[in-house]
Amino acid sequence: EPEVTQTPSHQVTQMGQEVILRCVPISNHLYFYWYRQILGQKVEFLVSFYNNEISEKSEIFDDQFSVERPDGSNFTLKIRSTKLEDSAMYFCASSEFKGGAYEQYFGPGTRLTVT
Amino acid sequence: SQQGEEDPQALSIQEGENATMNCSYKTSINNLQWYRQNSGRGLVHLILIRSNEREKHSGRLRVTLDTSKKSSSLLITASRAADTASYFCAIQPMNRDDKIIFGKGTRLHILP
Numbered sequence: 001e002p003e004v005t006q007t008p009s010h011q012v013t014q015m016g017q018e019v020i021l022r023c024v025p026i027s028n029h030l031y032f033y034w035y036r037q038i039l040g041q042k043v044e045f046l047v048s049f050y051n052n053e054i055s056e057k058s059e060i061f062d063d064q065f066s067v068e069r070p071d072g073s074n075f076t077l078k079i080r081s082t083k084l085e086d087s088a089m090y091f092c093a094s095s096e097f098k099g100g101a102y103e104q105y106f107g108p109g110t111r112l113t114v115t
Numbered sequence: 116s117q118q119g120e121e122d123p124q125a126l127s128i129q130e131g132e133n134a135t136m137n138c139s140y141k142t143s144i145n146n147l148q149w150y151r152q153n154s155g156r157g158l159v160h161l162i163l164i165r166s167n168e169r170e171k172h173s174g175r176l177r178v179t180l181d182t183s184k185k186s187s188s189l190l191i192t193a194s195r196a197a198d199t200a201s202y203f204c205a206i207q208p209m210n211r212d213d214k215i216i217f218g219k220g221t222r223l224h225i226l227p
Contacts, residue, residue, distance in 0.1 A: 033214065042220060043158065043203065048213035055213045091158060101146045101165055102207065104215060108157035 002026045004107035006092050012113045013082055021077045021110045023092030031102060032075045033093040034067065036060070037109075043091065049075065082114045120218050121204055127224040134191040136221040138204030139184075145207045147180055148215060149189050152201045161189070161202075166209075191223075199225045 005024045013019050025032050034046040047057040049067055057065075066078045075094075079086055089109040095102040121138050128134050138147070149161040162178045164171045164187065171178045177190040191198055201222050205215040 031213065035217075043205075043217040045214045045216065050213065089155075099165075101163060103148070103160070103163050105160060106150075106158040111155075 004092055004094055004105050006090075006107035006110050008110060009108065010111045010113070012115065015084055015114055016081050019079050019082055019112065021079075021090050021092075021112070023075045023077070023107055024073050025075055025092065025094030026096070026105055027073070029094035029096045029105075031055075031095040031104075032067075032069070033095070033104065034077045035091045035093065035106075036088040037091065038085075038088045046077075046090075079112075082112075084114050087112055087114045121202070121221045123221060124219070125222045125224070127226055128194060129226050130194055130196055132194055134194050134198070134223055134225075136189045136202050136204075136223070138187045138189070138218055140187075140204075140206045140218075141185060142206070143209040144182070145209055145211070147178075147187050148205045148207070149176075149178060149187075150203045150205060150217075152203065152220070154200075158203070194223075194225045196225050196227055199223060 007022045032049040035043050037043045045058050047061045047067055048055045064080045068076050089111050091109045092107040093104040095104040144166050146163050146165045148163045150158045152158050162171055162173050164178050164180045175192045180187045201220040203217050203220040205217045207215045
């Protein structure tokens with residue numbers, strides 16, 4: 001069964017450094033998303049991406065964040081200058097329109113630790 | 116807020132018993148989804164129930180949806196130790212294809 005993959009599984013970085021989190025969505029999906037989950041808290045929506053542009057972003061997704069689909073398969077989240085509070089699990093998801101609904105499939109997540 | 120709110124926040128039951136978790140929300144929805152998350156791991160999609168559906172089954176899982184009360188329940192029958200996890204409901208607001216909104220989750224612990 002097709003699945004969303006994410007790399008790396010764990011990323012440790014120093015405060016102020018740039019990180020790029022990578023995702024390979026399911027191949028025939030058209031919508032892509034990033035969510036994050038701070039340890040012990042709920043999953044929060046960051047951004048959605050459709051037709052090569054951002055369709056919505058949350059207030060968390062400030063100028064330090066950007067997304068890109070550099071080729072036909074990858075979908076990346078870049079954090080330009082990481083802060084301690086960016087430490088979280090970051091989940092990528094993709095969706096297709098199926099049976100009248102957009103069902104999102106999540107990747108296994110990247111655990112980002114900012115020191 | 117629009118988000119789903121699960122209750123209880125935590126639930127401990129004996130193996131073999133049934134576990135029921137509830138979710139309430141405030142906005143009109145396209146669908147409601149339930150996810151499972153083992154500690155520190157990824158999100159596993161369990162069931163999606165559309166706004167025009169009232170009940171859905173998948174194996175030992177039964178989900179109900181009452182749009183008039185803006186609530187949903189997830190029932191796990193004959194619980195097993197492997198069901199120990201956090202369970203989240205997530206709503207897709209009406210006419211919003213671009214995101215789903217998660218609740219805070221219920222931590223379920225199955226006692227041997």
